[in-house]
Amino acid sequence: MQRVxxxxxxxxxxxxxxxxxxxxxLFEPVSDGDAEATIAAAWARGVRFYDTAPLYGFGLxxxxxxxxxxxxxxDGYVISTKVGRLLRPDATATEEDPHYKGVPALRxxxxxxxxxxxxxxEESLVRLGLDRVDxxxxxxxxxxxxxxxAGAFRALQRLRDDGSIKAxxxxxxxxxxxxxFAEAAPVDCFLLAGRYTLLDQxxxxxxxxxxxxxxxxxxxxxxxxxxxxxxxxxxAKFNYEDADAALVARARQLDALCKQHGxxxxxxxxQFCLAHPAVTVGLQGARNAQxxxxxxxxxxxxxxxxxxxxxxxxxxVDASSPLPGDAA
Numbered sequence: 017m018q019r020v021x022x023x024x025x026x027x028x029x030x031x032x033x034x035x036x037x038x039x040x041x042l043f044e045p046v047s048d049g050d051a052e053a054t055i056a057a058a059w060a061r062g063v064r065f066y067d068t069a070p071l072y073g074f075g076l077x078x079x080x081x082x083x084x085x086x087x088x089x090x091d092g093y094v095i096s097t098k099v100g101r102l103l104r105p106d107a108t109a110t111e112e113d114p115h116y117k118g119v120p121a122l123r124x125x126x127x128x129x130x131x132x133x134x135x136x137x138e139e140s141l142v143r144l145g146l147d148r149v150d151x152x153x154x155x156x157x158x159x160x161x162x163x164x165x166a167g168a169f170r171a172l173q174r175l176r177d178d179g180s181i182k183a184x185x186x187x188x189x190x191x192x193x194x195x196x197f198a199e200a201a202p203v204d205c206f207l208l209a210g211r212y213t214l215l216d217q218x219x220x221x222x223x224x225x226x227x228x229x230x231x232x233x234x235x236x237x238x239x240x241x242x243x244x245x246x247x248x249x250x251x252a253k254f255n256y257e258d259a260d261a262a263l264v265a266r267a268r269q270l271d272a273l274c275k276q277h278g279x280x281x282x283x284x285x286x287q288f289c290l291a292h293p294a295v296t297v298g299l300q301g302a303r304n305a306q307x308x309x310x311x312x313x314x315x316x317x318x319x320x321x322x323x324x325x326x327x328x329x330x331x332x333v334d335a336s337s338p339l340p341g342d343a344a
Contacts, residue, residue, distance in 0.1 A: 022183055040119065094150045155188075241254050
């Protein structure tokens with residue numbers, strides 16, 4: 017598995033990483049056994065970057081990831097988790113959450129204050145069973161910009177300065193606020209979910225030029241846009257909600273183009289994302305060992321140059337998007 021430098025930090029990371037939202041029961045429950053097998057399959061294939069968060073399964077993903085990683089040499093992998101949500105008992109926890117299934121009787125509460133972030137880190141380490149994480153990201157501060165700058169990033173900078181962590185940043189489903197954070201906080205990386213994919217190149221002109229100029233690494237999640245690019249012919253999700261008809265139609269056009277060239281849509285989706293020079297890591301979610309193995313294989317599957325030429329000519333993606341082979 018290829019390793020690359022994470023922006024201006026001292027971290028070396030694998031080009032592919034495992035995102036753990038599905039292991040927290042995103043959209044459907046996952047057993048402890050399937051979660052362990054998924055992480056083990058990624059590990060066996062050379063994946064050494066793992067991303068998690070308190071939100072994912074309301075602590076379940078952190079617990080499951082930590083249970084596996086505790087059995088591995090601590091310097092042999094890189095792990096990121098997130099701050100901004102504290103997990104607390106909630107009277108409504110008996111009601112099914114719309115996104116996470118089979119989860120503990122807890123609910124996340126937003127807290128981007130300095131003290132709240134410090135508590136979040138301590139609680140994540142307990143759930144993980146680890147003495148440290150490598151990267152901390154401010155998670156989804158869409159409605160909390162000022163508090164994130166004044167509180168959360170101040171806390172993360174202190175933790176980085178004292179050597180407790182190695183890199184800081186933010187993880188969001190939008191690129192515009194990340195661009196603002198690039199100017200307001202001394203970040204090393206951003207986790208961008210769903211805003212640079214075959215269906216959505218929103219970060220192409222808003223965020224990526226800033227990150228290239230400032231040597232801020234992009235960890236790219238949501239490569240399949242919540243599933244529509246994994247299977248546009250079933251009940252399709254986009255941005256965690258039901259996809260509208262126009263998006264479904266475009267995803268099916270992309271799938272048809274892939275079939276004309278004898279390749280899988282998922283392979284094109286992964287390799288399209290990794291072709292952008294601002295992207296350091298592609299995070300792939302999986303809920304069982306077979307999905308993890310398939311995702312890694314698809315990232316390396318041969319795709320004929322004729323497909324990329326046809327994709328550009330189709331106008332289904334922004335014409336300025338870098339494609340594999342452009343530099344050749």
